[in-house]
Amino acid sequence: MVLEFYKPTSITEAIALKNKLGSEALYLAGGTEVNNLFFPVKPKYLISLEGIGLKAIEETDEAIHFGANVLLQDLLENNLTPDFLKVAIKRLVNKNIRNMATLGGHVASNKSCSDIIPTLIACKAALEVVTENETKSILLKDYVTHEKTDLITKIIISKKVLNRTVVSNNYCRSANDVSILNVAISYVKEGANIREPIVVVGGVAKHVICLTAVEEALDGKEMPVREDLEKLVSDNVSPITDIRGTAAFKKYEVGVLAASLLFNN
Ligand SMILES: Cc1cc2nc3c(=O)[nH]c(=O)nc-3n(C[C@H](O)[C@H](O)[C@H](O)COP(=O)(O)OP(=O)(O)OC[C@H]3O[C@@H](n4cnc5c(N)ncnc54)[C@H](O)[C@@H]3O)c2cc1C
Known part of the structure; x- marks a missing residue:
């Protein structure tokens, strides 16, 4: 049973809470996994990511940056999302779930049967992951091989892969x-x-x-x-x-x- 529900308003606050509450705390994004009856983990504490931003899709000269809290449906409707990624996202059941589920939550769920992770790995996507001490970039291909609970802040696709x-x-x-x-x-x-x-x-x-x-x-x-x-x-x-x-x-x-x-x- 969830005993406490936290609503941090910044990335720093969210990470500090996670560090303080430890393994019995989970981040909550769209909740389509966490609130699922069959979700195997029963957290005591939930840390909502709703108020910490990370909802932008932006481009630089080198890459497209997807905030971890971007909804899958918003990805489908954004001009910066490459068509090959839209094809993969469309496979994910229906608009109702895509309107709740976030890209960060999807990646962190790290499911073997994910409709989106294979395409992201095929286009060499990287994650920006933030801990109390550092912000680091990790290839999604490497991320999926380990159980990690650090906060994902961005999913990044280099423009070099667009060819x-x-x-x-x-x-x-x-x-x-x-x-x-x-x-x-x-x-x-x-x-x-x-x-x-x-x-x-x-x-x-x-x-x-x-x-x-x-x-x-x-x-x-x-x-x-x-x-x-x-x-x-x-x-x-x-x-x-x-x-x-x-x-x-x-x-x-x-x-x-x-x-x-x-x-x-
Ligand atoms: C009815 C239903 C149908 C589905 N159909 C499909 C399908 O057809 N294809 C498919 O691929 N998937 C499917 N899914 C799975 C769905 O894609 C994922 O549940 C969803 O993308 C998870 O995102 P979320 O934002 O809801 O995550 P949440 O449920 O909020 O979180 C999931 C996990 O990620 C962690 N987390 C969330 N955000 C972050 C972050 N930024 N950094 C670190 N950890 C984080 C949470 O702590 C939790 O452990 C389905 C799910 C449901 C409920």
Whole structure:
């Protein structure tokens, strides 16, 4: 049961509260996870992020900066949001949830089946994370591999990635379900070949992962035939059987999704 609810009005105050209250305190953004009946953590204290700002989407010469408290629906409706990111955000169920859920809350939830994290990793997104002592930048690809509770203040996409092709795909049981599998791939086109591919998959491990071996096999090389590409991807994932599907099905389907992205774009 939540015993106390805090409403800080600055980033500094929010962090100081989190440090004081410790592991029994959670930040609260849109609350679509925290207020969910099945949310595994039962915090004693909630620290609302509503009053600390971080709702702007801004650009500099080098990058686009998304405040952590920007709503997913606002991202969809903003001209600075790259189209490839809008495609991923649209997969997230419906407008009702997108009008509550924040980008920071989505990233911090760090779900394996996230519809957005694979595309963000494929475009080399970085996070600005603030602690009492420092503000640091961390690649999202590295963030997802660790359990972290530091305050995310921004999600940053460098404009250098805008010259890459970024595509994504998912497998969903029905239009209203959370995805079972997600794939996002980015690359630089070079004739019939691709360079510097980033291949990211969700739903096949505890968190979203990059398939480094697949990336190395594709980089600057002649594109394998479709069946070989499907197998290459399938051979590089080790999903588990659970309520969402068998390991064999996920292994097979993730290969099909990845190949369809490279052969149809
Ligand atoms: C009905 C429903 C359907 C959904 N469908 C989909 C779907 O189709 N696809 C999909 O990918 N996801 C789906 N989700 C998940 C949804 O995307 C996430 O729940 C949402 O994006 C989380 O954002 P939030 O702002 O609501 O986070 P909150 O619930 O407020 O917080 C989630 C976690 O993040 C932490 N947190 C929040 N903000 C920050 C911050 N700035 N820094 C550090 N930690 C922070 C909180 O402490 C908490 O641990 C669904 C959720 C629901 C309830």
